[in-house]
Amino acid sequence: MSEADNVFGLILEGISGTGKSFLMDALLRSERYTGRSCPSSLILSEHQTQRILEKKTREGTLVKKDSLDLLDGHLSYLEGLNGKLEQMEWCRRNSTIHRIPWLFERFHLTHVLHYDFLSWSDVKDFDARLSLVNGKICLLTATEEQLDERLFELRDEHWNSYIKRFGSTRREILNHFLYEQERLIALAEETVLPTLVLNPSDTALPRAVEKVLDFWLEGGKA
Secondary structure (H helix, E strand, O other): OOOOOOEEEEEEEOOOOOOHHHHHHHHHHOHHHHOOOOOOOEEEOHHHHOHHHHHHHHHOOOOHHHHHHHHHHHHHHHHHHHHHHHOOOOOOOOOOOOOEEEEEEOOHHHHHHHOOOOOHHHHHHHHHHHHHOOEEEEEEOOOHHHHHHHHHOOOOHHHHHHHHHHOOOHHHHHHHHHHHHHHHHHHHOOOOOOEEEEOHHHOOHHHHHHHHHHHHHOOOOO
């Protein structure tokens, strides 16, 4: 990213149990992020980028167009903002106040992972478009031991009921999520976007936050 980039973004990917929501909250609360010079930002959690389709999924009415339209809508809005900003010549040289950092929790990789009707070829164009709005991917991972603890401990009844669809035993359920993680890592190898693979539990949270911020904001003055 250069100082001329008007928008610059990060996509947090990872299966359940890798700490996406926890890390996103820490990023957005960090002094380095809250103290940025540009007041605007675009932040979408997994509730807007993917889980908004859950009702249709439960009803069995979800189709490929629903998924692609959702991705396209979010990305088109971002592209529109970027296009307008590129037309501006700001009165103050080296101004940064207009710049927009953006963050999506889950996006096109998750859609391919979750929906059997999608393949990489269906989202390849989105991947290319994301590169034009300076997108990067941070793929969070976890070890088998970490997933075993996080998927089954301190979870509510709704979650426990949900994961039972993936197996009749703890081992079967864990294997399902481990396989999903392998598939997600393989999908990340297809992207043209700069990608950081990170197990946030390998280091203290403040260090993990700084590492992700370095990756996201590198070269800019957010």
